[in-house]
Amino acid sequence: MSDLRSLIRTIPDYPKPGIMFRDVTTLMGNAQGFKAAVEGMAAPYANEKIDAVAGIEARGFILGGAVADRLSCGFIPIRKKGKLPWKTIGQQYALEYGVDIIEIHEDAITPGQRILIVDDLIATGGTAEAAAKLISRTGGLVAGASFLVDLPELGGLDLLRSHGVRTHTLIAFEGH
Incomplete structure (x- = not known):
């Protein structure tokens, strides 16, 4: 996975001073890198029953759609409030400010879907x-969560694991 790491651009001080932004669009623009990333993200779930991939707006749509194709399952978009055209259910989450x-x-x-x-x-x-x-509230079962990049110092994987969610990442970048 070290080759994938080299395809991710780091932008210092974006969106604010002290942040090292990990720009995965450079990896997505590389055909071999994108294919390897999708294969790596899907691999742990290839022999499991996955009914759908839920991709989180916006880059999660790109990777999630490709992972869903790889796993031969459906795709569910998770969007910011007000962006979906049909009846929705929502879930609040904390931001740095608000x-x-x-x-x-x-x-x-459908209840019971993985x-x-x-x-x-x-x-x-x-x-x-x-x-x-959101998935649990609809009766769905969270089969796992797959990410291209983890920023371990920020504790996101630990948070998910504390809820019993199995996690998988391809690359970890220290710092944030």
């Missing part, structure tokens, strides 16, 4: 935790 809400269509998940959460990066884990809560 709260936000993510939503899914209320009929996106859902894999996918996003490009996990930092504090607030959005992924909210996604897991």
